[in-house]
Amino acid sequence: MNSSPTPPAAEAVVYAPIDAVDRFCRAALAAAGADEATADAATRAMMHGSRLGVDSHGVRLLGHYIKVMEGGRVNRSPDVRLVQSFGAVASLDTDNGHGALGAYRAMEHAVELADQFGIGAVSIRNSSHFGPAGAYAMAAAARGFVGFAVCNSDSFVRLHDGAMRFHGTNPIAFAVPVDGDDPWLLDMATSAVPYNRVQLYRSLGVQLPEGVASEADGRDTRDPSLVEMLAPVGGEFGFKGAGLAGLAEILSAVFSGMKLSFDILPMNGPDLSTPRGLGAFVMALKPGAFVSPETFQAGMQRYVDVLRTSPARDGLTVMAPGDREWKVARERERIGVPLDPATREAFSALADRHGLTLPFSH
Amino acid sequence: MNSSPTPPAAEAVVYAPIDAVDRFCRAALAAAGADEATADAATRAMMHGSRLGVDSHGVRLLGHYIKVMEGGRVNRSPDVRLVQSFGAVASLDTDNGHGALGAYRAMEHAVELADQFGIGAVSIRNSSHFGPAGAYAMAAAARGFVGFAVCNSDSFVRLHDGAMRFHGTNPIAFAVPVDGDDPWLLDMATSAVPYNRVQLYRSLGVQLPEGVASEADGRDTRDPSLVEMLAPVGGEFGFKGAGLAGLAEILSAVFSGMKLSFDILPMNGPDLSTPRGLGAFVMALKPGAFVSPETFQAGMQRYVDVLRTSPARDGLTVMAPGDREWKVARERERIGVPLDPATREAFSALADRHGLTLPFSH
Numbered sequence: 001m002n003s004s005p006t007p008p009a010a011e012a013v014v015y016a017p018i019d020a021v022d023r024f025c026r027a028a029l030a031a032a033g034a035d036e037a038t039a040d041a042a043t044r045a046m047m048h049g050s051r052l053g054v055d056s057h058g059v060r061l062l063g064h065y066i067k068v069m070e071g072g073r074v075n076r077s078p079d080v081r082l083v084q085s086f087g088a089v090a091s092l093d094t095d096n097g098h099g100a101l102g103a104y105r106a107m108e109h110a111v112e113l114a115d116q117f118g119i120g121a122v123s124i125r126n127s128s129h130f131g132p133a134g135a136y137a138m139a140a141a142a143r144g145f146v147g148f149a150v151c152n153s154d155s156f157v158r159l160h161d162g163a164m165r166f167h168g169t170n171p172i173a174f175a176v177p178v179d180g181d182d183p184w185l186l187d188m189a190t191s192a193v194p195y196n197r198v199q200l201y202r203s204l205g206v207q208l209p210e211g212v213a214s215e216a217d218g219r220d221t222r223d224p225s226l227v228e229m230l231a232p233v234g235g236e237f238g239f240k241g242a243g244l245a246g247l248a249e250i251l252s253a254v255f256s257g258m259k260l261s262f263d264i265l266p267m268n269g270p271d272l273s274t275p276r277g278l279g280a281f282v283m284a285l286k287p288g289a290f291v292s293p294e295t296f297q298a299g300m301q302r303y304v305d306v307l308r309t310s311p312a313r314d315g316l317t318v319m320a321p322g323d324r325e326w327k328v329a330r331e332r333e334r335i336g337v338p339l340d341p342a343t344r345e346a347f348s349a350l351a352d353r354h355g356l357t358l359p360f361s362h
Numbered sequence: 363m364n365s366s367p368t369p370p371a372a373e374a375v376v377y378a379p380i381d382a383v384d385r386f387c388r389a390a391l392a393a394a395g396a397d398e399a400t401a402d403a404a405t406r407a408m409m410h411g412s413r414l415g416v417d418s419h420g421v422r423l424l425g426h427y428i429k430v431m432e433g434g435r436v437n438r439s440p441d442v443r444l445v446q447s448f449g450a451v452a453s454l455d456t457d458n459g460h461g462a463l464g465a466y467r468a469m470e471h472a473v474e475l476a477d478q479f480g481i482g483a484v485s486i487r488n489s490s491h492f493g494p495a496g497a498y499a500m501a502a503a504a505r506g507f508v509g510f511a512v513c514n515s516d517s518f519v520r521l522h523d524g525a526m527r528f529h530g531t532n533p534i535a536f537a538v539p540v541d542g543d544d545p546w547l548l549d550m551a552t553s554a555v556p557y558n559r560v561q562l563y564r565s566l567g568v569q570l571p572e573g574v575a576s577e578a579d580g581r582d583t584r585d586p587s588l589v590e591m592l593a594p595v596g597g598e599f600g601f602k603g604a605g606l607a608g609l610a611e612i613l614s615a616v617f618s619g620m621k622l623s624f625d626i627l628p629m630n631g632p633d634l635s636t637p638r639g640l641g642a643f644v645m646a647l648k649p650g651a652f653v654s655p656e657t658f659q660a661g662m663q664r665y666v667d668v669l670r671t672s673p674a675r676d677g678l679t680v681m682a683p684g685d686r687e688w689k690v691a692r693e694r695e696r697i698g699v700p701l702d703p704a705t706r707e708a709f710s711a712l713a714d715r716h717g718l719t720l721p722f723s724h
Contacts, residue, residue: 087478087479087480088449088450088479089479117450118449118450119449119645121481121652159669160680161680163674163675164672164673166668174605176616188605192599218675218676219676234595234596234597234603239550240595243536243550250661254658255649255653256652260661283481285451285483286448286451287617290446290448290453290483290617291446291453296616296619300616303612306528306622306624310528312525313524313525313576313580314580316523319523321608
């Protein structure tokens with residue numbers, strides 16, 4: 001492939017058809033020794049990210065996932081199983097397998113529990129990188145349930161008034177089905193910005209917004225090259241963001257007996273062989289167990305209708321959570337998903353090694 | 363909610379003993395015709411607010427509560443009952459009674475369900491002003507469960523990029539018991555600031571922080587006298603705050619078939635006789651159903667220990683959610699709870715009318 005030194009300007013992005021990218025991910029994971037369930041779950045989760053525009057959790061992760069499987073950190077053929085069950089809740093052990101496999105399995109079980117008990121919650125043990133939290137919440141919504149998913153991760157985010165990398169970017173996802181319409185989908189990091197925003201601004205030489213990141217002593221900085229940690233969402237009211245990160249942390253790590261964010265080995269090495277002991281937590285609710293399905297759907301319909309037609313601030317548009325993502329998804333179903341140069345390079349190396357057909361032309 | 367009279371200057375505040383204020387509230391509610399369960403629940407919730415320093419939801423509400431009971435909006439002797447049950451979830455009808463009565467009852471039932479099923483959730487119908495969400499989350503934590511409580515309320519908060527009062531200040535509360543220590547307690551409005559902050563700054567002639575409130579057209583303003591609506595928490599990332607408000611809205615109003623925030627009659631009249639059709643939602647989780655109680659407590663202890671001893675930004679202190687409240691509570695157990703002039707006036711009028719002993723001297 002072209003070895004231009006130019007960094008990933010927009011024009012360096014190539015769009016590749018969704019189906020072809022999906023097939024490539026599955027083939028590459030299989031070639032790297034992942035079992036079918038793992039390849040399927042990891043691909044679904046990455047394609048959720050790439051299709052909906054959550055590119056940080058899209059197929060750019062393929063190379064990383066294969067690297068940590070080959071390194072031994074992630075188990076390629078895990079024995080994922082329920083290790084504890086009690087009424088409407090359970091604990092699932094991912095056996096150090098791929099985080100998406102654990103999360104999808106856990107949500108499937110949570111949905112079964114919710115179907116039987118009105119609500120179901122599953123804590124996840126011995127997992128690995130979670131990927132896009134919204135993917136698992138959506139797995140519940142696709143079956144007519146309300147889905148909730150959280151995880152913690154290696155620490156990047158300070159506390160309010162703190163000067164230490166304490167929480168991960170600890171996302172909270174919540175998805176609600178709306179009959180005949182796009183689901184309502186919230187998928188938010190509890191940090192002010194994602195870390196890759198800092199990296200992007202650093203490469204562009206652009207100043208960060210006020211109050212979203214800090215130097216090593218916790219002091220705010222707008223210079224992306226000085227950033228040592230992110231701020232919790234909320235700015236002056238960052239105690240709210242830090243509190244929400246704590247909610248995700250407690251459900252993910254304490255309810256599973258897994259590592260707290262500040263004890264987790266970093267995602268990107270140097271150690272690629274030791275399992276990271278990640279936890280996570282998913283929950284499903286059955287709306288029809290609380291009110292009639294008709295009442296629930298009428299309420300959701302009125303809520304999103306009024307929301308989408310409500311007056312906007314000058315020159316802006318009001319959107320429901322997820323609307324931006326559904327718009328991107330529809331566009332990408334047409335034009336394909338973007339592959340940046342580093343991702344194409346990783347894909348090419350995998351294609352060479354395993355004799356796979358690339359989803360884009362050289 | 364939150365429409366206090368002109369905020370008191372510090373010197374106008376009188377501190378009254380907790381026990382005496384508690385007795386006064388119960389006596390005044392009983393004299394106004396509230397049944398014992400209603401007087402108990404309303405007093406417990408108000409005292410949670412006054413004791414922990416959440417004064418907007420403290421005993422300043424007593425006069426309002428009695429007014430709406432006398433007006434007929436709130437049922438003084440409601441037949442609170444479960445109207446739907448399904449496995450680990452239920453719906454409770456408050457019969458237009460006091461919001462605290464519905465919320466405490468719902469949480470009691472959620473805890474029973476969680477004890478039996480590991481998790482329990484109860485949606486609340488036909489309720490009224492919720493009071494401090496943290497009080498109900500704490501009711502679960504006091505019994506060794508993790509508590510979660512949300513409500514919606516009449517709209518004051520715009521959407522991200524919106525120019526309409528859309529959501530209420532829709533709080534999210536989450537309480538986690540920690541053996542031998544204060545609980546971890548998050549109780550946050552999903553608006554950037556509470557409305558009474560705007561009122562306070564207005565009376566003080568002080569400018570608001572950037573990005574917390576808007577004029578009628580949705581444009582940000584720092585002038586408290588121009589404020590028509592609050593911003594969702596998050597500032598530039600206010601879509602997160604608006605999304606969290608939506609999570610609270612869906613669980614509270616849609617899961618109960620009750621009114622969406624923008625359809626709710628205002629808390630402060632003019633109509634004090636029509637029930638407002640408020641919903642709410644509570645949930646309890648049993649940690650020992652997910653991991654051993656020892657593992658859970660060891661995780662919580664390490665989490666709060668590292669948090670409380672973690673490095674702080676220059677001159678600041680790091681606190682766990684709730685730490686500020688527990689500190690205030692210990693102080694107020696010693697010096698009493700503050701009563702502002704308007705609250706003392708309301709108390710005096712009630713004392714005159716019903717021959718009650720005031721908890722402070724004239």
